Amino acid sequence: MKLDKFSRVTRVRMLWCAVYALAGLAAVWAISPQQLPVIVYKINLILLASVAGYWLDRWAFPYARPDRFLTPDGEVKVNHKRVFGAALLRRAIIMAGAMLAVGMGL
Numbered sequence: 001m002k003l004d005k006f007s008r009v010t011r012v013r014m015l016w017c018a019v020y021a022l023a024g025l026a027a028v029w030a031i032s033p034q035q036l037p038v039i040v041y042k043i044n045l046i047l048l049a050s051v052a053g054y055w056l057d058r059w060a061f062p063y064a065r066p067d068r069f070l071t072p073d074g075e076v077k078v079n080h081k082r083v084f085g086a087a088l089l090r091r092a093i094i095m096a097g098a099m100l101a102v103g104m105g106l
Contacts, residue, residue, distance in 0.1 A: 045102050053098030057091045066091060 028035055058065065069077050069084035076084050 042103075046099055049099045049102035050095050053095035054091070056098065057094045060094075061087075061090070064090075 025036075025039065028039060064083075064087055066084060066087040069080040069087065071077055
């Protein structure tokens with residue numbers, strides 16, 4: 001699989017995010033190790049909320065999934081760019097809402 005320039009840049013950016021997250025986790029471990037299970041628990045809840053938000057979007061909008069506006073090559077179909085963008089934005093908002101709901105309930 002060939003990676004384009006954007007994919008390589010994103011992979012490097014996410015690598016730095018992971019390094020910073022691990023450095024923060026190491027700092028918490030050094031200062032207050034009893035908090036590590038709490039951090040792992042909260043991260044798992046947020047990840048589960050994102051999956052729940054994704055499935056809520058799929059169930060609520062079965063005929064407006066973003067992949068329906070793509071060609072087999074992965075390009076956006078002609079005259080579907082706005083609808084594709086709206087479907088992506090809708091999914092992101094639903095997932096963010098689910099994650100915020102769980103995160104604020106902690």
